[in-house]
Amino acid sequence: MELDLENPLTCVEEEQYDTVSALFDSESDHMASQIFLRSFHAESLRREAIALILQAQYSCNLDNFISYLAVNYVDRFISKKEVPEEKPWILRLLVISCLSLAAKMKKIDFSYSDFQRDEGFIFDAQRIQRMELLILSTLNWRMRSITPFSFVYFFISLFELKDPALTKALKDRATELIFKARDEIKLLEYKPSIIAASALLCASYELFPLQFSSFKAAISSCEYINQVRDTNVT
Incomplete structure (x- = not known):
């Protein structure tokens, strides 16, 4: 089965067991x-x-x-x-x-x-x-890499956008930002989830400035992001 970078933990023999927590728990293994x-x-x-x-x-x-x-x-x-x-x-x-x-x-x-x-x-x-x-x-045969793309849809779901066209525009711009950030070695200090969240916040500020505060609050209150922050601090 072709690897889907947005859903790397799913494979053909399995049910979709890629609960969000599994992605966050495993991302450090792919850094x-x-x-x-x-x-x-x-x-x-x-x-x-x-x-x-x-x-x-x-x-x-x-x-x-x-x-x-x-x-x-x-x-x-x-x-x-x-x-x-x-x-x-x-x-x-x-x-x-x-x-x-x-x-x-x-x-x-x-x-x-x-x-x-x-x-x-x-x-x-x-x-x-x-x-x-x-x-x-x-690489311990871990080739189904967990990257920032693995978290994009999850974070977008927190924004509760109703218009599919707006959702697509936000995803496309965040994807573009993630690709552009690939060359910056300093970003390797941050987990893929943090890069994804940051790209989406930048994209949302560009595309929907009036809603940016609510988008930022949605991501800031996410329990998984807070866990990642705590891990980075320690």
């Missing part, structure tokens, strides 16, 4: 290590990796959600495994493998050769598959 955030080398690697992922997105016409999922895999991997500076080809292999895994999760074809067409060297399928296995084991 990069906090030690990683303090490393200049890691920040440099991440910047280069994102540039490669965006290059692949445009050259191979990939879905935005595939590139976002690939970035999540890269973040989590390089926060746990060292990528040597003196071997830049390893980062390229990592990016290709993360894109391949993300495409598989989304049931989308991804051509290694298309992405590597203009490169001086090409990784064969066997080498990419070995890297995929290393990524899978490093």
